Amino acid sequence: MKTLHKLAILADAAKYDASCASSGSIKRDSKKGKGIGSTSGGMGICHSYTPDGRCVSLLKILLTNFCIYDCSYCINRSSSDVQRARFSVEEIVNLTLDFYKRNYIEGLFLSSGIIQSSDYTMEQLVSVAKTLRKTHDFRGYIHLKTIPDASPELLQQAGLYADRLSINIELPSKKSLKQYAPEKDPSTIHQSMTQLKDHIDESKESRTQKKSAVTVTRRSGEKKKSLVYSPAGQSTQMIVGADESSDKKILTLSHYLYNKYSMRRVYYSAFSPIPDASAVLPIKSPPLMREHRLYQADWLLRFYGFNVNEISENNCANDGMLDLEIDPKLAWAINHREFFPVNINTATREDLLRVPGIGAIGASRIIQSRNFRRLRYQDLKKIGVSVSKVSAFIETQDHTPKKLDSQYLRQSFVKQENQQLSLFN
Structure with a gap:
């Protein structure tokens, strides 16, 4: 050959x-x-x-x-x-x-x-x-x-x-x-x-x-x-959706691997039916969005201070599966309205990282910028923070979020994400 x-x-x-x-x-x-x-x-x-x-x-x-x-x-x-x-x-x-x-x-x-x-x-x-x-x-x-x-x-x-x-x-x-x-x-x-x-x-x-x-x-x-x-x-890799393991079980194993073996990365691969497949395997593959949500949750575990229970508890069905309609950080925020609003000018780095729309870079820029003056709502745009996502969860000198119902808030973000995904269809 x-x-x-x-x-x-x-x-x-x-x-x-x-x-x-x-x-x-x-x-x-x-x-x-x-x-x-x-x-x-x-x-x-x-x-x-x-x-x-x-x-x-x-x-x-x-x-x-x-x-x-x-x-x-x-x-x-x-x-x-x-x-x-x-x-x-x-x-x-x-x-x-x-x-x-x-x-x-x-x-x-x-x-x-x-x-x-x-x-x-x-x-x-x-x-x-x-x-x-x-x-x-x-x-x-x-x-x-x-x-x-x-x-x-x-x-x-x-x-x-x-x-x-x-x-x-x-x-x-x-x-x-x-x-x-x-x-x-x-x-x-x-x-x-x-x-x-x-x-x-x-x-x-x-x-x-x-x-x-x-x-x-x-x-x-x-x-x-x-x-x-x-x-x-x-690093290591595991197949997702070939068995009945919940996302919580998968993330618990990942957390163990990171701590026990100092694993650099855990990769998730959505099961895909193969030709001449065994009868013991599922006929259909899981939604690819499930794989995507696991990667997002994995990031929260490694870099944002979340634990497995916090990430997996936010599905309405309470079955240990991640919410496929919104990302896990946003799902946690909507289900923990008591934590918000977070004051941009006084919050710790750990608290800032809990705000949907604020990542590690955004948190660092906020902390650096407020050393010189108190930040206003429009200042967040200048430092690269998505104000459309954070507005419901933060307060500044000139901004206080409305008291929105959690279900209404969730649906508004689901609609936003569907509109974004439709751009790629």
């Missing part, structure tokens, strides 16, 4: 992997004629973003879509009737370098089905990253999807050459994983996440002690080279 034909098959097979952001890595580039590639810049095949907001393009492919596992939800499961292909290590290395030199990409996102064994597959993935780094001095971004059952030694090697590692948690509950992917062991997944966290923490501690960006060391020829272990941390 020709390489381009393989690329068509294995790039399409990789589209189900959502965890593809490149933020958080260290800065490397090919200035002064050294090395190939960089961890920032460019636009292309799969868009991701660096910590400073620049767009990065990644070649996103599978090593192979052959797999010895038969997970019900996976298009590449062993019993699936799909066209199969497999790259060699050399082919992936050459593709990555060729795409970079044509200015198509700045990095590689590499995953794989399991072939022969977990260790054999992991060795192939590590070999790709190692060859790019050591043989070709590739300095672009590399994300490896690791195999939970692989040996600790291989997981440790992977972090020496990849910017980010990820292990998919797959499904929100152990019961669902046993039902849909009986060959996968939840304890093994968590054990591998622990190993990655330990290596990452050791690397950070060593850098702090040495006050430099040099950690895990090894010798190569006459030169002593040093590498940072998985500088962009680890």
Whole structure:
């Protein structure tokens, strides 16, 4: 099979992997004629973003879509009737370098089905990253999807050459994983996440002690080279809507993963029915808006000081599901009118972050601006705050919101959001 034909098959097979952001890595580039590639810049095949907001393009492919596992939800499961292909290590290395030199990409996102064994597959993935780094001095971004059952030694090697590692948690509950992917062991997944966290923490501690960006060391020829272990941390992904898990259960698991393993990101992938699907799977996919609301709720957990109960309690049905008609921050605000109005000139940063329409940047600008004078309603426009959204929840020297009924307030925002969404129809 020709390489381009393989690329068509294995790039399409990789589209189900959502965890593809490149933020958080260290800065490397090919200035002064050294090395190939960089961890920032460019636009292309799969868009991701660096910590400073620049767009990065990644070649996103599978090593192979052959797999010895038969997970019900996976298009590449062993019993699936799909066209199969497999790259060699050399082919992936050459593709990555060729795409970079044509200015198509700045990095590689590499995953794989399991072939022969977990260790054999992991060795192939590590070999790709190692060859790019050591043989070709590739300095672009590399994300490896690791195999939970692989040996600790291989997981440790992977972090020496990849910017980010990820292990998919797959499904929100152990019961669902046993039902849909009986060959996968939840304890093994968590054990591998622990190993990655330990290596990452050791690397950070060593850098702090040495006050430099040099950690895990090894010798190569006459030169002593040093590498940072998985500088962009680890991430994971779970499927939403393939089982009966509520949004509250999903967010509770995410909160646990962030705290237990210092997870950089949890990605949510709405279940999509696949060809020749197993009879145990749902016939329909969940609303894509559910996936979107989970990402919004995840943001509130990580950066806005909300807890899981606060986020999940605002649905009228009280079933642990997020409100699909309005975003979770707005839903909380409407259901907690006693907290409002928030005085823009005296509120703490934590209180400002609870106001719909005020984000982290807006809160910082408000606090900075009021050091010089008391803010008026029109001043909020000047610092980039959406006054149409905040007006019902804040007060200023010249503005006091009307006492609106919660249901009326909710319907007005639902109408606004529907009008915005209709622009994209």
